[in-house]
Amino acid sequence: MNLEYCKPQTLEDLLAETRAGTHLMAGGTDLLVDMRSRKKTVQRIVDIKAIPELRGIRETKSGLEIGACETFTALRESPLVAAWSPALRECADVMGCHEIRHRATLGGNICNSSPGCESGVVLSVHEAQVRIASTRGVRLVPFDTFATGVNRTCLEPDEVVLSIILPKAADSLSFYRRITRTAGMDLACWNGAALVLQPRIPAKRVVRISFGTVMPTPYRPRAAEALLSRRPLTPADMDQAYDLIIREIAPRAGSVRASPAEKKRAIRNFLDELLERLAP
Ligand SMILES: Cc1cc2nc3c(=O)[nH]c(=O)nc-3n(C[C@H](O)[C@H](O)[C@H](O)COP(=O)(O)OP(=O)(O)OC[C@H]3O[C@@H](n4cnc5c(N)ncnc54)[C@H](O)[C@@H]3O)c2cc1C
Known part of the structure; x- marks a missing residue:
């Protein structure tokens, strides 16, 4: 196989080299794996590092x-x-x-x-x-x-x-959680992040949450976020938020990484942790 490789040194040269049929390579930890497994056929690599x-x-x-x-x-x-x-x-x-x-x-x-x-x-x-x-x-x-x-x-x-x-998120609290099949190196079977603006002022608090692997792209449960924002929170609010989220998500049943039930349990635990972190 003929593989063309170039490593431009300026942004101008990089943009001139980037076109259909080009595969940009940064760290190569996805691209090279995809080439080796023949998921991608690559004839032209432009190294962007x-x-x-x-x-x-x-x-x-x-x-x-x-x-x-x-x-x-x-x-x-x-x-x-x-x-x-x-x-x-x-x-x-x-x-x-x-x-x-x-x-x-x-x-x-x-x-x-x-x-x-x-x-x-x-x-x-x-x-x-x-x-x-x-x-x-x-x-x-x-x-x-x-x-x-x-x-x-x-x-x-x-x-x-x-x-x-x-963007600036002064006076905020954020955290990230994931589950994996094995301790050590493994892709996330499920992951979630929260960012809460003004976490200590319930009337002004804005809650943002996102979950991975439950939809094709990161999923923001907007209705649950609205429910959890601008008010003091109770366990009953978390139950209601959980119900709203479960109604909207569509985790794949055939996933080799985690079952829909495991992902739902992870979301439940995540909401419980959020409540704990926001407790007065
Ligand atoms: C052993 C192993 C373990 C891994 N563990 C994890 C893990 O725990 N979590 C996780 O999320 N991922 C994991 N990955 C996947 C991978 O490492 C990540 O997705 C990584 O961030 C990809 O970055 P990269 O620089 O290597 O991308 P590359 O392989 O260089 O590129 C990936 C894709 O993005 C395109 N691209 C790269 N940079 C740009 C750019 N600036 N503009 C336009 N297109 C661009 C490339 O053309 C290519 O299509 C793992 C991979 C391996 C091999």
């Missing part, structure tokens, strides 16, 4: 901007990530294993768009924005519309993700 615009974790006027090529190790070690999003820090802590975290990037994670991808639920509760570039210019897409299905995104063939922006 050398591009400065895809690097860096910085505070900007719009929020915390994370370069698409930042690895999960970088997220784990960043004091800015720890301060802005304990949930993102927790998800980076448990993602894959030491070696994978050193290679795997945040951009690759969202572009691969697997239903249980580690960062999806966290970016969803943060209402993150995805900065996307092509020779036609730069556009911002809300994360919730970026992922369009299993292994599908809104990216056009000539587009590259530059960075992911977490």
Whole structure:
């Protein structure tokens, strides 16, 4: 098989090289596995790791901007990530294993768009924005519309993700949970994240929750979020929120990772933990 490989050094060159038939490679931890298993036939790889615009974790006027090529190790070690999003820090802590975290990037994670991808639920509760570039210019897409299905995104063939922006969430509480089949390295069978704005002021509190693997893309239970926001919470509210969520989700019965019953139990436990964390 003839495989063409190039590694542009500037964003301008990268955008000129990106077109239909091109496979961008960041850490390669999904792409190379898909090539080896013949899930993807690849003839042209463009390595994006050398591009400065895809690097860096910085505070900007719009929020915390994370370069698409930042690895999960970088997220784990960043004091800015720890301060802005304990949930993102927790998800980076448990993602894959030491070696994978050193290679795997945040951009690759969202572009691969697997239903249980580690960062999806966290970016969803943060209402993150995805900065996307092509020779036609730069556009911002809300994360919730970026992922369009299993292994599908809104990216056009000539587009590259530059960075992911977490808007400011001052005075907030966030956490991340997952279940896996084995201790150690395994993909999440189910995952969930919560971000609560103004957690100590019940009348102003805004609750955001997102769950992975219960729908093709990270799922925000909007009716349950509305029910749990702007009021003191009781166990009965959690029962009601759980019922609303269970009515909306459609976890696959044939999943090899976790049964629908296990995923529902995980959601129940997650809501109980949320209630505990918000207790006066
Ligand atoms: C052993 C092992 C364990 C794993 N464990 C986990 C786990 O626990 N949790 C988890 O979520 N995942 C896990 N994964 C999957 C994988 O590591 C992650 O999805 C990772 O974040 C992918 O990032 P990458 O940089 O390696 O992406 P790549 O493989 O380089 O790219 C993935 C896809 O995204 C595209 N892409 C990458 N960057 C961009 C960009 N900036 N713009 C446009 N398109 C882009 C590529 O073209 C490709 O289609 C695991 C994989 C392996 C092999």
